[in-house]
Amino acid sequence: MESGIKRNFLFISRWGESLDIAYATLLEGNLVKMFIEDKPSKEIGFGFVTKVKDWKKHKDWADIIIFDYTGYGKICQQLRASGKIVFGGSEYTDQLELDRNFGHDELQKHKVKIIPSKEFQNFQSAITYIEKHPDSYVIKPCGEIQELKQLLFVGNDDEGKDVIRVLKAYEKSWGNNFGNFQLQRKVKGVEISVSAFFNGKEFIKPVNITFEHKKLFPKELGVSTGEMGSSMFWSKESPIFKSTLQKFESTLAKKDFRGHIDINCIVNGHGIFPLEFTSRFGFPQIFIQRAGIHEPIGNMLYKIANGENFTINVKKGFQIGVFMVVPPFPFDDKKTFELFSKDSVVIFKKEVKEGIHPMHLKNINGEWLITGNTGIALLVTGTGITMRDAQKTMYGRVSNIIVNNSYYRTDIGDRWFDESDKLMSWGLL
Missing domain, CATH: 3.30.1490.20 (ATP-grasp fold, A domain)
Structure with missing residues (x-):
């Protein structure tokens, strides 16, 4: 099947995280329906894509069903068994992520060194x-x-x-x-993630190398959040991939996994030490990956779920993304959210939306308003041949946006300048 074909995409989301991908898939000319499981997140995506209350009523309509989170593995397997094309986990990959002990045992079984x-x-x-x-x-x-x-x-x-x-x-x-x-x-070294898409039989190249920035404030200060931003690049080969994920290829094929899998590691002069699996889209990883992929994202996810083998056409250089958040992020506080952030408008000084990924938003008459309850407004991405170029593009785009009370890290990507030297000297780049 060639691109240019309209397909029906059904997105099943735990917290509304995959709105950006669903919206991009719609803009690429496909039909899209989205279901969100979490009640307080129900409004996310309203006005961007068609929302449905019960996804099961729409599964026959769908050419492809995409699950954006862990925990749906059993349903994915049942749907695949009934002949549906499904992008998502399996019971095995769910367990890899959710049961840390199982994940560790599997790493040892696959002869991967662990902490x-x-x-x-x-x-x-x-x-x-x-x-x-x-x-x-x-x-x-x-x-x-x-x-x-x-x-x-x-x-x-x-x-x-x-x-x-x-x-x-x-x-x-x-x-x-x-x-x-x-x-x-605790092992000292550089924290690095390696991830790849898997089509049910093998890994799809290139692999992705990601550096996450988890602390709330610049210079790694403050509380740990899920994530404040990431930098990344695509690579045909990676010694880190070879000694970790690559070893799971035949096991993942046996389990008919069709999705995205990531393993984060601490690396140093003594070796590569895996920490844990994420066997689903990474957030914001997938949005930054999308910024670096040349083909329509919907089409790519379809080919992976359909078991096709191909090489992802990616940009050279670096991709980088930063979350713009509002109170109470990263905390859970309904009152603060309602006081400062609910229905706040995202304002663009110039009407340019390139590299702007809607997160917990709804669209009312063309205005983007903050909804949900966590306070993640936007992810802003930039790409460039050098990390500096990518940073410049991204922060240029951030400066075009006004969101009342918003905050974001000003140093995403800075880790690279120090850490690339270390990785180089350890022979890991």
Whole structure:
């Protein structure tokens, strides 16, 4: 099938995160319907794409069904078994992401080096463990609670005293509702993600190399957010890909996975240490990837879900993206959201929308208004042959936008200048 063919796309979204991709697919000339599961996020996308209340009533209409989150693996498999073309997970890839211990066991099974970690059911046993084995640690919640990104804590103290303090604080505020969590020994180095699309049989090249910026403020200050922005580039080959994801190719083929999978690692002079899987679109990763892909995104997702083998036509150089957010981001506070941010208008000084990706927005008579409840307004992207070019383009676009009370990181991409030298010297670029 060639592009130029109109197809029916059904997007099934957990929190409305895939609006940008759905909207782009519509602008490419396809028909699009979107379902959002989370109630407070229901308004997202209104006025951009057709919204539906019950996706199951539209599955026969769809030429392709796209799931944007983990946890739908079983449904994806059932739909595929019934003959539908589905972009999304499988039960296996869901488990890779959601069950950290399973993910670690699978890495070991596939002969990938991992950082030792230990799971705990309660805070006291973890505190006792650190007192017996002083070191710097990372606290990683398991299961559903890992959605609350600010609970992930990276210790800096060599004896683990800061981690003990945080565990005591969590015990006060969460009690027994925290669930299981892991303590992982902290490894120093460069944090880097490698990801690729998988068509049910093999990985589609090129692979993507991403550097995330998770802290709220520039220079890595403040609380951890899910993400404030990322920089990336596409690569035909990658030693990091070879020693991690590549080893899962035959397993993913057995599980008939058709989607996107990412593994983030800490790398240093001693090796590559995988941390965890994301077996779905990364957010904002997918939007920044789209900025670097030359073909229509809808068409590309269709080909992957349909099991076709091809090479993704990508831009040379770097792609970069920054979130523009409003209160209460990254916190959960209905009152603040309603006071400062609900229905705030996104204003463009010049009517240029290139590199502007709508996030938690609705479109009322052509005005873009903030909705949902988390306060993520836009993702703004830039591309360029050098990282500096990409940064300049992106921040130029940001300066064309007025969103009342908005804030964003001013240093996305700066990590690259220091870290590329290290990666080069370790032979990992």
